[in-house]
Amino acid sequence: GDSVTQTEGLVTLTEGLPVMLNCTYQSTYSPFLFWYVQHLNEAPKLLLKSFTDNKRPEHQGFHATLHKSSSSFHLQKSSAQLSDSALYYCAPDNAGAKLTFGGGTRLTVRP
Amino acid sequence: DPKIIQKPKYLVAVTGSEKILICEQYLGHNAMYWYRQSAKKPLEFMFSYSYQKLMDNQTASSRFQPQSSKKNHLDLQITALKPDDSATYFCASSPTGGTEVFFGKGTRLTVV
Numbered sequence: 001g002d003s004v005t006q007t008e009g010l011v012t013l014t015e016g017l018p019v020m021l022n023c024t025y026q027s028t029y030s031p032f033l034f035w036y037v038q039h040l041n042e043a044p045k046l047l048l049k050s051f052t053d054n055k056r057p058e059h060q061g062f063h064a065t066l067h068k069s070s071s072s073f074h075l076q077k078s079s080a081q082l083s084d085s086a087l088y089y090c091a092p093d094n095a096g097a098k099l100t101f102g103g104g105t106r107l108t109v110r111p
Numbered sequence: 112d113p114k115i116i117q118k119p120k121y122l123v124a125v126t127g128s129e130k131i132l133i134c135e136q137y138l139g140h141n142a143m144y145w146y147r148q149s150a151k152k153p154l155e156f157m158f159s160y161s162y163q164k165l166m167d168n169q170t171a172s173s174r175f176q177p178q179s180s181k182k183n184h185l186d187l188q189i190t191a192l193k194p195d196d197s198a199t200y201f202c203a204s205s206p207t208g209g210t211e212v213f214f215g216k217g218t219r220l221t222v223v
Contacts, residue, residue: 034211043201043214044154089154098144098167099205099212104153 004090004102012108019062019077021105023090026071033066033073034099038087047088048075080109114138115215117202122220124192131178132187132218134202142166142205143185144212145177149198160185161207192222 007022025033038044048057050066050073057064064075073090085108089101118133136143145157159167163179176188189196202215 032210038154043216045214046211049211093210093212098156098159098169099203100156101154 004092004100006088006090006102007105008103010106010108012110013080015082015109015111016079019075019080019084019107021075021088021090021107023064023073023075023102024071025073025090025092027092032093033064034091034093035062035064035073035075036089036091036101038089038104040086044087044089080107082109082111085109113216115202115204115213117200117215117218119218120216122218124220124222126192126194126222128192129188129190130192130220132189132200132202132220134185134187134215136183136185136202136204136213136215138204138206138213139183140204140206140213141182142207143179143183144203144205145185145187146201146203146214147198148201148217154201157187158185189220194222196220197222 004025033050035048036044037047048059048064050057062077064073066073087104087106089104091099091101093099115136124130142161144159147155147157157170158177160179163182174190178186199217199219201217203212205212
């Protein structure tokens with residue numbers, strides 16, 4: 001079946017350091033890939049999406065490159081900010097009718 | 112101005128009772144979904160509907176029944192509530208499957 005594997009659990013960083021959250025996927029099809037972000041007590045919302053191999057979408061300083069050869073869509077940012085503290089979900093959408101999320105990675109950025 | 116309205120925002124229910132979670136979207140989307148999020152599990156897909164028809168059901172229990180009276184409505188009826196049902200239930204929608212999904216603010220259900 002289709003699945004994603006994310007960096008497990010909790011990632012804690014100091015403000016200003018680079019961020020990298022891993023995401024690999026298994027899919028029968030060539031999926032769309034998304035990163036969603038959920039801040040505390042808020043709803044999840046789209047952060048990034050990618051449709052083309054080796055294209056690099058960017059938003060709010062975050063970027064992610066889809067590599068079909070390695071089935072990866074890692075989320076990166078050069079310098080973490082306190083406001084980046086949130087839960088991050090990687091999600092492939094290849095079934096047409098649903099979006100399935102990985103286990104989520106909680107990022108905490110400390111001063 | 113929220114485009115996906117979920118009611119109520121908070122809900123406390125007694126074990127064994129029945130509740131309906133309301134969801135209306137005003138984005139003109141054709142696909143609607145329910146997700147659940149609890150402390151024990153991450154964001155978990157439950158149901159998807161497209162043009163008011165059930166497309167996918169990943170909920171093992173028949174105690175959870177989606178109800179779509181209109182294209183932009185997808186309520187969730189939960190019967191015989193259990194404490195393990197305590198979670199935040201998110202309604203979501205998208206123009207079609209395979210595109211960005213937009214989430215409502217959720218209903219936080221506590222079963223005591």
